Amino acid sequence: MTMLFNLFLVLSLCFTVSMAKSASTSIGLKCESVYEVKSGDNCLGVAKMFSLTPGTFAAFNPNLNCNALFVGQWLCTNAIDS
Structure with a gap:
């Protein structure tokens, strides 16, 4: 039972880390050009x-x-990793 619980914890941690990584892909981009x-x-x-x-x-x-x-809003059209 303990081994099954430990496996569940490890899988949950892996899933949480992978979701956090995929959610942060746009974080760290620096906008270089705007429109x-x-x-x-x-x-x-x-x-x-x-x-x-x-x-x-x-x-x-x-x-x-x-x-x-809205008219006048700035949109990023090119970005690089910061």
């Missing part, structure tokens, strides 16, 4: 404008709400 939102812009259009995949664009802008863009 100012203009009337009619949307996230997909801006991503395409800079040849970015939606996933990369989202990683560069982790807290962005694509349903609430």
Whole structure:
């Protein structure tokens, strides 16, 4: 019984560490280039404008709400590991 419990604890720890690592992939990026939102812009259009995949664009802008863009908002279009 103790061995099974220890195995459960080890597996839980591994899962927790892997989830924390995947959740922090955008942390540590430093934005190098920005784009100012203009009337009619949307996230997909801006991503395409800079040849970015939606996933990369989202990683560069982790807290962005694509349903609430506003004119004059700055979006990161290129980032490097800091």
